[in-house]
Amino acid sequence: MIAVRGLAKRFGYRWVLRNLDLDVAPGEIVALLGPNGAxxxxxxxxxxxxxxxxxGQVSVAGARLPDEARSARAQLGFVAHQPMLYADxxxxxxxxxxxxxxxxxxxxxxxxxxxxxxAGLDRQPVRSFSRGMQQRLSIARALLHRPRVLLLDEAHSSxxxxxxxxxxxxLAELAxxxxxxxxxxxxxxxxxxxxxxxxxxxxxxxxxxIPRADFTDDLAGRYQAAVEAARA
Amino acid sequence: xxxxxxxxRAVLWKDLAVEWRSRQLLAAMLAFAVLVxxxxxxxxxxxxxxxxxxxxxxxxxxxxxxGTLGLNRSFVLEREGGALDGLLLAPVDRSAVFFGKLLAxxxxxxxxxxxxxxxxxxxxxxNVFIPGPLLVTGLGMLGYVAAGTLLAAMAxxxxxxxxxxxxxxxxxxxxxLITAVRASSGFLSGLEMQYIWPSxxxxxxxxxxxxxxxxxxxxFVVEE
Amino acid sequence: MKANPMQAEKPRLLRVxxxxxxxxxxxxxxxxxxxAPREAVMGEVQRVFYFHxxxxxxxxxxxxxxxxxxxxxxxxxxxxxxxxAVACVEIGIIYxxxxxxxxxxxxxxxxxxxxxxxxxxxxxxIMILVYIAYLMLRQxxxxxxxxxxxxxxxxxxxxxxxxxxxxxxxxxxxxxxVVIGSGSPTAEGGFDMTSRMLVAxxxxxxxxxxxxxxLIWQRYRLGQLNQHVEQLRAEVQD
Numbered sequence: 001m002i003a004v005r006g007l008a009k010r011f012g013y014r015w016v017l018r019n020l021d022l023d024v025a026p027g028e029i030v031a032l033l034g035p036n037g038a039x040x041x042x043x044x045x046x047x048x049x050x051x052x053x054x055x056g057q058v059s060v061a062g063a064r065l066p067d068e069a070r071s072a073r074a075q076l077g078f079v080a081h082q083p084m085l086y087a088d089x090x091x092x093x094x095x096x097x098x099x100x101x102x103x104x105x106x107x108x109x110x111x112x113x114x115x116x117x118x119a120g121l122d123r124q125p126v127r128s129f130s131r132g133m134q135q136r137l138s139i140a141r142a143l144l145h146r147p148r149v150l151l152l153d154e155a156h157s158s159x160x161x162x163x164x165x166x167x168x169x170x171l172a173e174l175a176x177x178x179x180x181x182x183x184x185x186x187x188x189x190x191x192x193x194x195x196x197x198x199x200x201x202x203x204x205x206x207x208x209x210i211p212r213a214d215f216t217d218d219l220a221g222r223y224q225a226a227v228e229a230a231r232a
Numbered sequence: 233x234x235x236x237x238x239x240x241r242a243v244l245w246k247d248l249a250v251e252w253r254s255r256q257l258l259a260a261m262l263a264f265a266v267l268v269x270x271x272x273x274x275x276x277x278x279x280x281x282x283x284x285x286x287x288x289x290x291x292x293x294x295x296x297x298x299g300t301l302g303l304n305r306s307f308v309l310e311r312e313g314g315a316l317d318g319l320l321l322a323p324v325d326r327s328a329v330f331f332g333k334l335l336a337x338x339x340x341x342x343x344x345x346x347x348x349x350x351x352x353x354x355x356x357x358x359n360v361f362i363p364g365p366l367l368v369t370g371l372g373m374l375g376y377v378a379a380g381t382l383l384a385a386m387a388x389x390x391x392x393x394x395x396x397x398x399x400x401x402x403x404x405x406x407x408x409l410i411t412a413v414r415a416s417s418g419f420l421s422g423l424e425m426q427y428i429w430p431s432x433x434x435x436x437x438x439x440x441x442x443x444x445x446x447x448x449x450x451x452f453v454v455e456e
Numbered sequence: 457m458k459a460n461p462m463q464a465e466k467p468r469l470l471r472v473x474x475x476x477x478x479x480x481x482x483x484x485x486x487x488x489x490x491x492a493p494r495e496a497v498m499g500e501v502q503r504v505f506y507f508h509x510x511x512x513x514x515x516x517x518x519x520x521x522x523x524x525x526x527x528x529x530x531x532x533x534x535x536x537x538x539x540x541a542v543a544c545v546e547i548g549i550i551y552x553x554x555x556x557x558x559x560x561x562x563x564x565x566x567x568x569x570x571x572x573x574x575x576x577x578x579x580x581x582i583m584i585l586v587y588i589a590y591l592m593l594r595q596x597x598x599x600x601x602x603x604x605x606x607x608x609x610x611x612x613x614x615x616x617x618x619x620x621x622x623x624x625x626x627x628x629x630x631x632x633x634v635v636i637g638s639g640s641p642t643a644e645g646g647f648d649m650t651s652r653m654l655v656a657x658x659x660x661x662x663x664x665x666x667x668x669x670x671l672i673w674q675r676y677r678l679g680q681l682n683q684h685v686e687q688l689r690a691e692v693q694d
Contacts, residue, residue: 050320051454070323081314083314085318088254093249098322101322101324102233125253141318171394
């Protein structure tokens, strides 16, 4: 579903990513871990066709980027750092608008408001929402068109316990349906619980991949060792 | 995937819905336009004859100045909370986003005209409700928002966005301002069409060229 | 762009151009002040004409190259085109300004005013404003790649509006009362060029072409070295 070969990205004079390889198969949840500034967000933005790769091959949902970006976009969902919502519009109007951009009718909107637990608040403007509620709506927005590839950038960060657990369940469900999920995170415990594999991104490339079989008690130590090794 | 036109309509509908909910922009533009008209009136000390000759100039200066408020807001609200990324994630042509925003901006300016023209007709004692000046108003505003929407998209990405837009926009819309003023004052003073056509032609050419250019380059403005 | 040890060294062609420019500037000055005859009607002030037109030509040339470099950048995504575009815009602004100022000096005795709303005058002034706006736009942007992209788009849009600006002002002017001069500045204060004047004029054009290429090249090299420094700084930070 996601296949990245030799990806490099330059911002101005800095190479943020270099020679990066990564695969995510359908039904797989891959956790992307790495220190701040390692390039996690940049990688996700490239996979979401929001940024163009400087070098390398990137394919998402069978579409080559950036050339076939439009067909990739139709099949990918992205939950970013920012909510990507209109603060003045109500929750339902936000979703209705994005549904129209994906060529969907309104029925899906109510279904998703239900899913993320905002059904009673659909008429409230997003401005009045807490950060966590905005995040939930943002997740609903990303799932409107039943994406086959889901990209999440620290999606759990502002959610409360209950909502975070709900998201965990949702992701497991989506993966079971065959969705490929790439989850950028700082939370090693959550990653080890959800993911079938952990990809360690340091210094602009994937320094190590830890399969589920190797999720031992000392996962934190292994992760740290991978980061250190890449730095050395 | 949605059709091109339905994506344009969705973006237009969204901008109108945002304005309907927040009700910030139109009120500000209107109040600003009235202030500009009043300031011109006092600063120019107009007598009856002078009014007729400078009327069109005052009108278009008002539109140009008040218009920047709307154009600025148009993309500032897209940058807020990363909403623009949300738009760009959708499987629609980027130019559909551009034309949706353009239509919304045009509509705001036309609404502004609907409110200011009567006031202006009253204060300056000229009847602008004849087909000629109205046509010129529409054509001029189209050219203005075509350039303005494109430049506002760029200005909104800069640190100095609010300050930057007038600097970027005004030198490039001078053809619109000059020809619109000339054509409408031509209509108002009852000139024959042969004297008005040259202005109209340049105005129409500007609209077409600017729409085509913006259509071609908007992708470059929103890519990363 | 990788580190290139040769980059710090001045290309030989550029050295040649520098000398060519200096020599031809001296010759052009001689031609302007001594070789070309004193114009019968306007007198000495007419001598402004040679450098006035030549600097206008240099400014135009620079702006046109800037627009072409912008298009090249958008299709190739090579930062060198952007460096060239900025070099051209900066040099272009300076010479467009010299053009306007020297025109003004000439207009005072010829038209009896420093300024008139002539289409060429207004258009060239607006063009200076457009390119000042271009520099301001770039200044507000952090990301060099975005700066290059927006700069290219803006100069492209500017390039399509400038001719329309000229036409619209011409329409506006022709229907306006004519105070001084008619549609074109040569109408009043116009003169027939003698063959000596023509020689001085053509040589001034040639000189300013050399001057323009030299200056743009120098500014381009400065821009490249600047980029190199930025790059090294980024590497050190990594």
